[in-house]
Amino acid sequence: MTPESTRTCDVVVIGAGPVGENIADRTTVAGLSTIIVENELVGGECSYWACEPSKALLRPALLRADASHVPGLNPAVAGPLDVAAVLAHRDRMSADWNDAGQVDWLRSAGIELLRGHGRLDGPRSVVVRTPDGDTVRVRARHAVAVCTGSRAALPDLPGLDAVRAWTSREATTARQAPKRLIVVGAGVVGTEMATAWQALGSQVTLLVRGDAVLPRMEPFAGEFVTERLREAGVDVRFDTTVSAAKRVGGAEDDLLVTLSTGEEITADEILLATGRAPRSEDIGLETVGLVPGDWLTTDDTLTVSAVPGEWLYAAGDVNRRALFTHQGKYQARIVGSVIAARARGTAPDTAPWSGHSSTADVHAVPQVVFTDPEVAAVGLTSVAAERAGRRVEVVDYEIGHLAGALQYRPDYRGRARIIVDPERRTVVGATFAGPGVAELLYSATVVITGEVPLERLWHAVPAFPTISEVWLRLLETYRDRTER
Numbered sequence: 001m002t003p004e005s006t007r008t009c010d011v012v013v014i015g016a017g018p019v020g021e022n023i024a025d026r027t028t029v030a031g032l033s034t035i036i037v038e039n040e041l042v043g044g045e046c047s048y049w050a051c052e053p054s055k056a057l058l059r060p061a062l063l064r065a066d067a068s069h070v071p072g073l074n075p076a077v078a079g080p081l082d083v084a085a086v087l088a089h090r091d092r093m094s095a096d097w098n099d100a101g102q103v104d105w106l107r108s109a110g111i112e113l114l115r116g117h118g119r120l121d122g123p124r125s126v127v128v129r130t131p132d133g134d135t136v137r138v139r140a141r142h143a144v145a146v147c148t149g150s151r152a153a154l155p156d157l158p159g160l161d162a163v164r165a166w167t168s169r170e171a172t173t174a175r176q177a178p179k180r181l182i183v184v185g186a187g188v189v190g191t192e193m194a195t196a197w198q199a200l201g202s203q204v205t206l207l208v209r210g211d212a213v214l215p216r217m218e219p220f221a222g223e224f225v226t227e228r229l230r231e232a233g234v235d236v237r238f239d240t241t242v243s244a245a246k247r248v249g250g251a252e253d254d255l256l257v258t259l260s261t262g263e264e265i266t267a268d269e270i271l272l273a274t275g276r277a278p279r280s281e282d283i284g285l286e287t288v289g290l291v292p293g294d295w296l297t298t299d300d301t302l303t304v305s306a307v308p309g310e311w312l313y314a315a316g317d318v319n320r321r322a323l324f325t326h327q328g329k330y331q332a333r334i335v336g337s338v339i340a341a342r343a344r345g346t347a348p349d350t351a352p353w354s355g356h357s358s359t360a361d362v363h364a365v366p367q368v369v370f371t372d373p374e375v376a377a378v379g380l381t382s383v384a385a386e387r388a389g390r391r392v393e394v395v396d397y398e399i400g401h402l403a404g405a406l407q408y409r410p411d412y413r414g415r416a417r418i419i420v421d422p423e424r425r426t427v428v429g430a431t432f433a434g435p436g437v438a439e440l441l442y443s444a445t446v447v448i449t450g451e452v453p454l455e456r457l458w459h460a461v462p463a464f465p466t467i468s469e470v471w472l473r474l475l476e477t478y479r480d481r482t483e484r
Helices: 018-029 044-049 051-067 083-093 100-108 168-173 188-199 219-232 325-343 382-387 403-408 437-449 467-482
Strands: 004-014 034-038 112-115 117-120 125-129 135-146 150-152 180-184 203-207 235-237 242-247 255-259 264-267 269-272 276-278 312-314 367-369 375-379 393-398 415-421 426-433
Touching (some): 004 018, 018 034, 044 051, 188 219, 188 269, 188 367, 219 415, 382 415, 415 467
Parallel strands (some): 004 034, 135 312
Antiparallel strands (some): 117 125, 367 375, 375 426, 393 415
């Protein structure tokens, strides 16, 4: 048996993705010795299997879509994308799946990396099994932060292993475009990967369980995306899912898929974009009274609520508050500040919008879907407000009416919507759908988190001719409606 060694530090972080890295950075800056544990690549899901590779695949597709509608450029971009060049760019943006650069950053920041599989083993204790088979027990004086993220949640299909289905990881790292690709699920992963691989030469069939793509967003956003997917050649089928799938062998090793409608279709690959599950099944949760495989519920300081002693934290996807890299990094900054305060013997300030409260997780989570057209949203949607019984007013404006939008793309089509609290006269939600709208999102996020009164927004003057003039048009639309 390999002997166990024991280490002691102030803070242990399990998971060296963007969230764990940010917590470790904040606690180290606060003067707390920090060890970060990682069993895959430093940089995590976002760097190698999600945000970076997926956006590298999508950028050429979106740029070509815009250029094909601009006079003088449209003939030049009429041909197919250079698939090999796109995939090579994807590889570069994913650092060729080599984490040396991220490891160098950890060292430069004074953070110690311990490679291996980390598991909780009682209060403030983490046992790490290293790649060499050694066991290292790390005892934390102050805190342990779990930042293990999430994984693809797969449906219960018979013989799923033999099907060799893609998850988001295979979809973003594939070495060639399949001739025929079935995408199951019409959320962010499903719609983005349908957009990317159709542009790269695959014939994509998108299976939508319900009656809309991007069902958690404003309905008009999903309608725009559906229209463009179909124009690009994607076969979008609503109220349809998979009831069975199997490989049928032969030289091509075809995939035979039986749909819930009873129809059978053949493909080369199938992507199951059917949700996310926490990476918490084998991290020792049972040793601190929690259930392996569960999401870790926290309060607004990101302290795990069910574990006494205020030493265990969970940030990023694993707490299910907001499954976005940027929001996880926001939570990491909060966690770092809370751990540092408690280490000094100071109670954290838990008031909303304080430096120790992850208030934005509830009120202002920004999101961009990099489809054609782009969709950007933050805060409440009209449907969410209605379900919450909240009195709001909905204000819409067609972005294509703007001079700046027509300069961007002469046939521009898109829509902006803000959700207004009429009593407080503030914006509590915003959604934009259209080419290039991702860059509108930060202004909307500032408006919502800053609770900027509508009267003050009139003094935020957008430049002409830009798409940001949509803010002025939304305000005018609301004013003209309320002053009648």
